[in-house]
Amino acid sequence: MLAAMPPSPSKPRNGGDPHIQDRAGDPVRTRARDRGDACPGALRLHRADDGGLARLRLPTGSLTPAQVEALADAADLLGDGHLGVTSRGNLDLRGLDEGCGGALAERLSAAGLLPSPAHERVRNTVVSPLAGVDGRGHGHAPAWARELDALLCAEAWATALSGRFLFALDDGRGDVAGLGGDVTLLAEPGGRALVRSGGHTWRGAAPDAPRAAMALAEAFLAVAGARDSGAWRVADLAATGTAPAAGATETGRGRDAAAGPGADRTTGPADALRDLGEAADACLHRAAVPAERTAPEPFPRSGPPDPGVVAGGRALSVTARLGRVSSSQFRALLPAGEVRVTPWRGFVVTGLPDRAAAAARLAALAEAGFLTRPDSPWLRVGACTGRPGCAKSLADVRADVRPPEPERYGGLPVHWSGCERRCGHPQGAWVDVLATGDGTYDITVRDNSAQR
The missing domain is CATH 3.30.70 (Alpha-Beta Plaits)
Known part of the structure; x- marks a missing residue:
């Protein structure tokens, strides 16, 4: 019988990041993260003010009719009768009673949505949603998603990935390539594919792309472990100050890659990404994945499918x-x-x-x-959970939210947040509508393009 995991711990006030003073008295972060990833899953529920929160990963991005019915039934019988859709295409169930985790796990398993309980939080994949449907793109993304998920669930070391590490599988149209994947696959004409991580790009045969993605994920774990960075994502590797590299990570084969390039260096942020590229070369070679380094070039970009x-x-x-x-x-x-x-x-x-x-x-x-x-103005609007579901929120955001005027803010997406965590905000440039706690909101334009 499947059992639910204990609820995720609450986040420290400082976000879990250590603050060490340098000689000038300024804080230096020697670790990107000083705690484990607390992202909720289908088995590890998050405590919220409106009950338990479960998050179900959908690594192929698709559901059968029977799975749709099973999830709707779970929402009715165990939750608050609703489902949330995240910015990664995952599904949330809220309002879950304490102690219902086991019943939820049984329902999800029976529906074929939990092939490996140990891996359920690391099956983070976004896939071009119209791949193989509208005749655009190169058709590899759905097959990649199925194979990558099988490879992830077959490897014990993959459970060391955080619940936020993201694979983006783009069929070549450029719709999900810009969503900040830690490892991105982009289909090309002629049965080829680009594989990118941390600013490094490789080109190889499209059928080899899922194994290449696994090699890059393994390289990330190796470098993160060798540097003792606590990194959850590739961007975290470049978020810390200079620190001596530690011993190899204990993540199965990943420790071998860590013992290679960069394992004994005293390095800074740029060196961490260099080490990632070298470790990826080693992992690709060991996995017998033919791939050649190529100069980084802009990926094609297209927007989401219009309603x-x-x-x-x-x-x-x-x-x-x-x-x-x-x-x-x-x-x-x-x-x-x-x-x-x-x-x-x-x-x-x-x-x-x-x-x-x-x-x-x-x-x-x-x-x-x-x-x-x-042309609906609501397409540009997003919002966090807000009150009463989130204790940290300063406002009932969803009751306050209004769509912007069509020409306002230059067409940028607008995200309403109840606190400074800004959960679920968009990638790139966006309008930040932040609750102040006195019934008003501060409005600014933010741009996190550098994080992509």
Whole structure:
């Protein structure tokens, strides 16, 4: 029988980062993180003010009709009757009673959503949601996702990855390549693929891409362990001050890579990323993955699928307002060939017979409360949970949120937050609407493009 893990611990006030004074009295961070990753999972529930929170990873980005029904039932019987869609295309269940973790795990396992309980938090993958549906791209991403998930679940060392380490699998159109993946795969014409991590890029055969992604993840663990950085993600490697490298990490094969390039150096942030590239070369070689280094070049970029009929009527795309749907809305996505969950808090419904049928279904989903038009101002708006679900929030954000005027802020996405953690904020440039605690909000434009 599957058992739920203990709830994740609360976060220290300083975020878990040690503060060490240098000779000038300024703080120097010698570790990126000083605690384990507390990201919730399907088995490790997070305590929130409105009950337990479970987060289900969907490594292929898709659900069968039976899985949609199973999740809607779980929301009704165990949670608050709603499902949340995250910016990574994961699904949240909230309002879970204490002690229901085992029952939830049994339901998810029976639905085929927990192939390896030990790996359930590390199956973080975003996939081009229209791959293989609309005739664009190069068609490899769905197959990559299935193979990568099988490879992850087969390796004990992969459980050392944090619950935030992200794989982005792009079919070549450039929709998920810009979402800040720690390892990004991009399909190219002619059966080729680019593999990127930490500013380093390799080119190889498309069928080898999932094994290449595993090699780069292994290299990350090796370098993070050798430097004793506590890093959860690749960006963390460059977030610390100069510190002596420690011994090799105890993550299975990953320790061998750590014992190679950079293991005995006293290094700084730039050197950590250099070491990542060298360790990745070693891991690729050991895994017998033919891949050649290539100069970094900008990935193609495209936006999310617009709401509406897509793929000539064979599919449709809708978005959940503020990333949350009721169980009845979730069931309204059926019937379908499959339901794909997007990292833009939306859904792609496949398996429709023709454009007329797709248009009729789209109208029904609009009536159910989904965003179905590309000109909806709500498409630009996101929000954290806010009160009453989050104790740290200074406001009932979702009650306060309003869509911006169409031309305001130059079309940038707008994210409303109840506290300075700004949970779920977008990548790149965005408008930050932050609660102050006195009934007002501060509005600024932020740009975290350098973190991508």
